[in-house]
Amino acid sequence: xxKITDEIxxxxxxxxxxxxxxxxxxxxLENNRYALNKLKALRLAEFHLRSLExxxxxxxxxxxxxxxxxxxxNRLKPKVSxxxxxxxxxxxAAITAVIGFAINFLSKENNSGSFLNVYKDKxxxxxxxxxxxxxxxxxxxxxxxxxxxxxxxxxxxxxxIFESHKNLKNKINExxx
Numbered sequence: 001x002x003k004i005t006d007e008i009x010x011x012x013x014x015x016x017x018x019x020x021x022x023x024x025x026x027x028x029l030e031n032n033r034y035a036l037n038k039l040k041a042l043r044l045a046e047f048h049l050r051s052l053e054x055x056x057x058x059x060x061x062x063x064x065x066x067x068x069x070x071x072x073x074n075r076l077k078p079k080v081s082x083x084x085x086x087x088x089x090x091x092x093a094a095i096t097a098v099i100g101f102a103i104n105f106l107s108k109e110n111n112s113g114s115f116l117n118v119y120k121d122k123x124x125x126x127x128x129x130x131x132x133x134x135x136x137x138x139x140x141x142x143x144x145x146x147x148x149x150x151x152x153x154x155x156x157x158x159x160x161i162f163e164s165h166k167n168l169k170n171k172i173n174e175x176x177x
Contacts, residue, residue, distance in 0.1 A: 004028050004035040009042055083159065090155050094148075 004025070011017050012025055029036045058064075 004032060006038075009035070009039050012039070013042055013046055086159060087156075094151070 008017070008021075008025060012022065017025065029039065
């Protein structure tokens with residue numbers, strides 16, 4: 001033992017040190033006033049703690065605690081997940097949007113002189129002359145599948161981020177109560 005630690009001082013108070021360690025501790029305490037003061041403070045704290053009166057718990061403490069705990073537990077509302085309802089609603093909204101765009105596109109084909117069709121024609125001319133591979137990609141059905149997949153992925157990710165944030169907020173509220 002080269003250094004006096006709190007553990008060694010506590011072992012001394014508890015009577016756990018052998019004779020050699022006890023003699024070595026006494027030698028070290030003679031040269032270390034700080035450790036000696038710490039040992040005296042620990043002895044004083046131990047004396048006061050041992051002199052405290054202890055109250056015995058009532059005989060029905062465990063039953064009362066268990067009953068109160070179960071009552072509080074039963075008051076908690078179960079967590080309801082709205083994942084399926086949310087996904088069904090988003091799917092219905094997406095179908096409605098696709099049908100709306102299809103109707104809008106079909107009605108625009110019948111009105112060739114509208115204001116937006118002029119710009120649509122200019123964009124189509126630009127794409128035809130400069131971006132033919134891009135045009136082929138956009139006209140293909142692959143872009144619709146990619147867009148749909150990315151949209152669904154984005155919606156699912158947003159849902160999980162929202163749920164994660166809500167759970168974190170609830171945990172923080174529980175800790176601060």
